[in-house]
Amino acid sequence: MDLDAFSALLDDEGQALLASLRHHDPADELATATRLRREHPAALVSAALGQARLRQRAAAKFGDDAYRMYFTPDGVEQATRTAVAEHRAARFAALGVRRLADLCCGIGGDAIALARAGIEVLAVDRSELTCAVARANAQALGLDGLIEVRCADVTQVDTAPYDALFTDPARRGGREKKARSASAEGRWRATGGRIFDPEAYSPPLSWAVEAARTLPHAAIKVAPGIPHEAVPEDAAPEWVSYAGDVKEAVLWFGTDDSIRATLLPSSAGLTSAGLPAPAVGPVGRYLYEPDGAVIRAHLVAEAAAHLDGRLIDETIAYITSDELRATPYATAYEITDTLPFNLKKLKALLRERRIGTAVIKKRGSAVEPDELRRKLKLDGPNSCVVVLTRVAGAPTMLLAQAVPTTRTASGAPGAAPTPLVDR
Incomplete structure (x- = not known):
């Protein structure tokens, strides 16, 4: 188009x-x-x-807003989910931000959330079509009084009149070819369209960081897999997940926060307390799989302390305990069997229990779940969770049942065990 x-x-x-x-x-x-x-x-x-x-x-x-909005193919794929954009806008509003420059604004998803939070936004992108779409979206949602869309090279925009900046550099090959600045020419690497070198972003991360430091508050959206060593010392990184899927990492400037994991839509947050690595011990009755944002943020120790739990292996992000505890930071499973990995034994056990549906999870195992599923030839009315991992360095298979979320007597989020199949 x-x-x-x-x-x-x-x-x-x-x-x-x-x-x-x-x-x-x-x-x-x-x-x-x-x-x-x-x-x-x-x-x-x-x-x-x-x-x-x-x-x-x-x-x-975008929910029902999508049917009033306009999109480009790249815009749909790369736009921030409304719940994530609203979370970020709320953080800016809480910092007292009133005027913000949104650089690399795309079709305007973040600008819309910021405007709805009462923030005046300058939305900038280099693509004339993208700017036209962002402008139409602001008008369609009745926010054109708060959103000014400008077609320009973001590296040439004067952000001095604003008290905050948000930058979402291009991190995909297709968009990169259209939008990269001259300083990044020829320096990007991509696999399947995704760019992993922060200096190959458009604009490069180093430029975005320097721009962020010129204003009282700023946030830079980066790939969730950014190495911790690439995070500037004066930035407070936040990893954000939605319904268990890690959506983004953001480098915040001008805040007093430490490393943070935010889990949406619950808005549960976990921050770094500088805890040492958790103790390692035997597999207990319950296994906890930390949310991806918790793992990316290197906050497994904080999650383990919250659960009064231990690791099953010093290199594996699975937490175990003998008691069930309510937590927003991990998914709980009730363990039925802990066995050395053995395909023949696993097939016999699942056949005996008439398991026809199995969720196969792996962490620290070379076994491919799809290949294993074909070999298991599952059949029956029951279900279970198979966890392929290491326990104290040894290849191990755990059979488990998911623990459904419920409410505690006090009304706080909690969890209750579910009966095992075919005991």
Whole structure:
């Protein structure tokens, strides 16, 4: 979609066409396109159908707002999920931020959340089409009074009039080719489109850090896998997950926070206390798998202390204890069997218990879950969790049942054991 095709979607005919495609079924697209082209220009029909598909994809991130918003293919993929953007906007608002420069704004997902938090936003991107989309989104959601969209090279923007900065550098090959600055030319590396070298971001991380240091508050969005040694000493890194999936890492400047893991949608947060590595001990009745944000933030020791637990191996991020404790920081499993890894024994045990559905998890094991599943030939009405890992250095298989979340008597989030299958 080019700028002219997008502009056509904003006039009366384009708006009516988009409204008619709200409940469009992609399986009927050929017939729909044929019918609509009898009454509308072919280019407009193509643009509207493409936008309808993007809106349907975007609904997972933006909810009902997606059907009032506009997207590009890269914009849907790279835009921040609403819950994550709202969390970040709330942090900026709590810091007293009133005017913020959003650099590399994309289609405006973060700018929208910031504006809804009462913050005046300058949203900047180099792509004219992307800026047009961001501008249309601000207007569609009634936020154009708080969001100014500017098409420019972010490295040339004067941020002095603002009291905070948010930068989301390009970290994917496709977008990088379009948006990188001259200083980053030829310096990026990508695998499957993803860029792993922070200096290959567009703009480079070093530029973003220097820009962040010029204002009272700032945040830089980086890849979740950023090495801890690449985090500047004056930055407070935060890893954010949503429903257990790690979504991003952010380097905060101008705060007193330490390393932090934030788990959405609950907003549970865990911060570094500088604890030593947890003790290692035998597998207890319960196994806890820390949330990915906790692991990325290197806060397994803090989670273990919260659970009064221990590690099953000094190199494995599994926590165990003999008592069940409520926690937002990990998923609990009740262990039924702890055995040395043996495929023949595992197959016999699952066949005996009539296990037809198994969730296979691995950490510290060379076994591939898909390959193992084919070999197990599961059959039966029951289910279990198979954990392939190491215990005190030895390859081990743990059979378990997930512990469902419930409420404690006090009303706080808790967990209760579930009966084991075929005891």
